[in-house]
Amino acid sequence: MSQTQGTIVGVNGNMITVEFKDAVSMNEVGYARLGELRLMSEIVRIRGTRADLQVFEDTSSLSVGDPVDFTGELLSVELGPGLLTQVYDGLQNPLPKLAEECGFFLQRGTYLSALPRDTKWEFTPTAAAGDTVTAGEELGSVPEGIFKHRIMVPFRMRGTYTVDSVVAAGTYTIEDTIATLKDEQGETIEVSMLQRWPVKMPIQAYRERLRPTEPLVTKSRIVDTFFPVARGGTYCIPGPFGAGKTVLQQLTSRHADVDVVVVAACGERAGEVVETLREFPELSDPRTGKSLMDRTIIICNTSSMPVAAREASVYTAVTLAGYYRQMGLNVLLLADSTSRWAQALRETSGRLEEIPGEEAFPAYLESVIASFYERGGVVTLKDGTTGSVTIGGTVSPAGGNFDEPVTQGTLKVVGAFHGLSRARSDARRYPAIDPLDSWSKYPSVVDNDAVEMGRSVLRRGSEVGQMMKVVGEEGTSLDDFILYLKSEYLDSSYLQQNAFDPVDGATPAERQKHVFGVLTSFLRASMSFPEKTAARSFFHQLTQTTRDWNRVDMGAKEFKDIQERLEQMVSEVTVNA
Amino acid sequence: MHKVYHRVHNIAGNVINIRAEGVRYRELAEVTSRNGTSLAQVIRLQDDEVSLQVFAGARGVATDAQVRFLGHAMQVPFSEALLGRIFTGAANPRDRGPELSDNLVDIGGPSVNPAKRIIPRNMVRTGIPMIDVFNTLVESQKLPIFARAGEPYNPLLARIALQAEVDVIVLGGMGLKHDDYLYFRDTLEESGALSRTVMFVHTASDPIVECLLVPDISLAVAEQFALEGKRVLVLLTDMTGFADAMKEIAITMEQIPSNRGYPGDLYSQLASRYEKAVDFDGAGSITILAATTMPGDDVTHPVPDNTGYITEGQFYLRNGRIEPFGSLSRLKQQVNGDTRDDHRTIMDTMIQLFAGYRETLEKQSMGFRMSDWDSKLLKYGERFEKEMMDLSVNIPLEQALDLGWHILADCFEPMETGIQSKLIDAFWPKSAVGDSSSASAKATADKQESEDTTETEADAEPTDEQPQSEKNAEKPEEATAPNA
Ligand SMILES: Nc1ncnc2c1ncn2[C@@H]1O[C@H](COP(=O)(O)OP(=O)(O)O)[C@@H](O)[C@H]1O
């Protein structure tokens, strides 16, 4: 590793310019020395013998002439057992440990190791001397909570290796050597359970990438039925402030049917992370009965934390997600909000005095967004098993207007779009995903024809609703009015979901199939009423009863009873039933 | 020890340039010319070139001005002696009190480790029903008041400050009109609250750079009090003034603007201030109330828009009243479950009926026929506006809830409110329940009970789940969007 030295020649906000002598590389990490303090920074531009570095800390008191130590390493994270349940900042500093060390405030220049060095892990070897291995292949495993954590040939090791030796089953720390490998030149390399990986590079130690086809069940009906997410797919949630982006992601982080959830709180309120932080350990994961925290990693770089580290935080998160994918697990990465990360890019670009694009975002914004979402995906690993990283990002468009660079750049690359609307959140129609604007390219958990029918009812019903605002109820035909009531019914008894009800709040795929089947038969029924008031009060009754139904456990007898009652009600108003 | 320089070679806007060595980023300097002395702060270092922002503005700074570096960044003296005092944005006395200089603390310090925050849990009582009942303010919340210039947001801030049970009030004024400054001073003085107040006031006639310092100074002081275990309320007025000062300076610095001239880091700049609101695990708290005027009454203007993304809700002040629609306290659900059994129900029911009233008004204006139900809503809406929304109303939460029941009982039959029977039995004013109506009311309410009980206990926003009365089944967006 090079140990190039440099000297600060300029300071501007979180950017420093450094004069260096030997070789440095783009995105290399350097530490600006301020007395005892070392402030982590990353090279973002090189011109001649001067490099511009973004500093991941407050730059106050730095001075021209202060030394900078380059590390020869790109910005990297630690990978190994012990990542789950952790709460990290954007640079992978464990925040609870930092609090023990520094108290109330985040003191700059304090870096702690991400993984505990003294924890002993129960290692079981799977590779044997003489095996031929490549990067990402398993050497053994340790149990980490509920998972089998694969210990793999470090991803950075290119080429083919022969296993020289593997340690016997037993307890080891992450720094102990667990295997020695020989490369093609016969040189031996010692491998431990700990490896480092540069965050801005995708981990690609797998066999091939597949098309995402299997639904990722979030248990939100409007999502799974109408705008589904696929395992290994990508989706975005744009919406104005207060429309429910964060609440929706919090719900998904609890209920999603995946193995591991990585939450990246990127540039938003600290208070919201605190809720997750304090509540998750108390909540149990219905799949495993263990605490939700056991499957969760939180990366927390909230709005008042240094801006450059905010940009790093989404990469840190996606790297950890990619690492667990290598173990054949399904991982969900939730980033709130990707706009804050884009703004961090904008701030850096502004300081570099680059030629700005639209709304002063850098011209390369779209390609940066695209390559981030490209890190999602479902893959076949070298042992034939599959793993996936699904990425869901919120977008916070200025003025709530989706016609802005971050939303547009994101829409070009994601597979599903959950657009939140102010009108729906004001009317307390939660989750406030707009059923007419949103879309998804992934397969639904229910039958496709039924979904199309539901969509068309929603669309035509909304057209009638619009018209009714002008001509009043009097000017609307009874048939149109019934169509309108049907769309309202579908909206309030299926699309809307009470997040705080234990049953209604999370609807598994099986139940969605069943309930949606029943509902579509209602929507298809050709109904007749004497006049509008009767139609309206019928649908009120139907809505209320369906909502009651939504709150009853599917196994309970009451579930059957209410269903029969609903079917009875509908058959009474159906013609030719 | 600190070097003195005598040659300013460049002056533009409020920024002067000198050549100097060993200067630290963000260090302060004293700039003295014939026309006076001002503090200045290092905002850029490039080789031997040092850019300094002059707090009092560069007007009158001479090319041979004397620049003396102080070796530290901006600090503020902190002690109990601050209480009752009034300072400028640069922390110089604005009253006739002595200059303070002990126990200097840095401003704009690091942010709180999220692991040391706790989930907020204490209600802040204001005596204003539109807040206490409908959008409860919570200790450690950060909340702006969105208003057009000319709305009485300053009296509202002053009033909340006086009613709230807090230990210390810090007032940060940015671009404040002199009259408004005097208003705050006199109001706090008359009520005896000045002795627990510190004021940092930048008025419209003061140098613009000082305006930028106000939030950081105010919050640094607040933080120190909070670390001593005090509950601190910070009032910032007007944050749009602060943002405009940033814009002005960014433009003179030739930074590339992102949106309507505001710098690209507007969000981060605002967030780093608002995020100082905190409930410390093991110490006091900081609650921030800020006025944010909306240029052109436009909530999508960059300042209110970015603010809305940062804060924990907002109060819309419009025509001298807090609008129920669009106003939001994101933290209310943390506290309004533990106040009184009927709190959430009154909150939801009254707002829902008020939405019906707004809708009826619209129908009325379009010349549609008014039904009996419409007449009831009209009567209700007028009383709601007069007795709940009017800012002159000043009653404790419990009394406001009682008043809510009385208004409902005067205007509606119990069944028409959709409130579950358990609460009707407990709270509906007895004299008002007519014999004929109570039977049917009970029947309706019973039917809904099973679902209502689960909600009022667990649902943070039960409004959407409550059975909507026939008349407001389709809430038009106009009735709910504050700026339609
Ligand atoms: N699914 C939901 N159910 C009930 N209330 C909700 C829901 N989603 C949002 N809300 C309400 O809206 C508020 C704002 O939601 P939040 O997710 O923080 O908005 P955003 O992240 O889009 O700014 C919440 O505090 C809550 O009161």
Ligand SMILES: [Mg+2]
């Ligand atoms: Mg949010």
